Amino acid sequence: MLFSNTFIQSEGEHEYTLKSAELGNILAMVAASSRRALSGREYWRTKVTPILERQANKDDALAMRLLSMLTAFEDESVSFDWLVEAAESGDEFSQHQLARHYEMGDGWFLIPGKREKEIERLLKTAADSGYWPAMRSYAYLLQDRGDIKGYQAIIDELLEVGDAAVIRALGSFYRTNKNEELSAYYYKIYVDAMGQEGKESSHETVKFFYDEVSKILTPEQIKQVDLKVQQYLKTHTVRYQKRIKDYEYTLDSFK
Template sequence: MIEQIIISAVFTLLFSGAAIAQLTPEQQAAKDRGIALYKQSDWYDSQPLLKTAAEAGDRQAQYYLGEAIRLSNWHTTAEAKKWYEAAAEQGDLYSMLRLSNKYDLCKYMGTCNEKSGTEWRKLALKVGRERAEKGDTEAMTVLYIARQGLGWLEKAADAGDSYAQNLLAKVYRDGGGWFLIPGNRKKAVERWFKASAEGGNPDAMFSYVDFLYENNGTKKEMAYWLKKSAEGGYITGVSNYALRLAHLPDDVGYSLDLVTAYGLTYLLSKLEGGGTAAEDGQRNLPKIAEKMNELEIQEGIAFAKEWEKTHPPLSYFDPIFGY
């Protein structure tokens, strides 16, 4: 009975237009830094920063705080559930999906139950469809994630959503979807990676480079998109761009630029989040440094500091509704 009252209240909030949190400059800075750390898989240090904005009512910060807590504990704790609910009550569809997960370890930890999960799923699908029918591409993507059909993701991609385009290209690449003529699958993968890359998605830029490499693309095009991926902050793009600037190997035609290569690799070596970026950076630094003198190495470190000021934070660009 209590759960039904809660869900009813959520409906009221969603359709009465929940207020958007207005953050102070300090709260916004904390949110931005918290999300940046989260996207570097630093699920611990991101939490206090995200909490600053989440407590001020920011829906996005609430979702990512719930994610950071869940991932760092390997299940949805009571604290994570609190923040998912706060975001869901403001209409966040991804939070509704998290709350509807029947298979999370929280089921065995006493912090969630099947009945509330069923109600949250019904709400996510109801609100998602209403928004999707009005052209909301995020809602279309959520409906795909909620297993309502690949057609929703295709609609989001057709509508120009670069996130959906990148996801659709990966679905097709990995065998999803159905194509009468086999060659059409490859054409669709290329089409959507390129569209997403042109839409500004650094992850898609790198995936497009990989596609071009596997399908005899030109060095000029590969060099262009690899650089763009690095400039967009995609960690894998930065690593590969740096190695090719150092001619380790020289397979896309860049001029040798050891200072930039060292600087970017140095940045990666200092990451404190998850993943292997820091380890890879530390392993690659000596390979680049052996071609340099001490002055060039210092110039590389100075370059790294300037790059950090003028480019987006490094990111793995993991899916919004990921692990």
């Protein structure tokens, strides 16, 4: 579930969340019981916790992930344990999150090198499942290791499916490395395709950088960039990956 404010729900968001929760949407119930909710937190927490615990006992990885979220501000140890269980049960989001936790130093590893191996295993597993953020993270890990072929293979795959985040990142990468034509190409794809889509959209920022790198290009280079962008967009849909199955996680789906 996407939040418009990190710290507290807006009145509109709260109203929408409650309506969804009342219709049996589990993510909405979790959101309604979070610290961000304007009211009714304890009611929804009491209602959703046993539902998630029952599902977790059935090896439901998403239920485990939501229990991790639900307990995050109460008991970090319990929350972390649920995250580990969710990752081990195959939830790719949790696998990616757990890898990030390990990268930040969380968890205990006595054997030298074990932490790094576990991070790689989690990222590769989540990447192999087709989870785009994990694919990007795993690609960057390969790049840092010097496996440029492996890195490029994943980036090419993400470009083929139209991953907006990797397109934006490539625009930034080539701008930083003074390849303004390639930077303009990727930025232009993002600008033309994304509009003002979604909370995560950095459309105005990307548009600003596109305008900046375009100043360095010749009219002919800009023309070629526009042509290549049009060709790409004819056969690709640029988007952020949505975890649709999460939004279909309802009381009815358990029947």
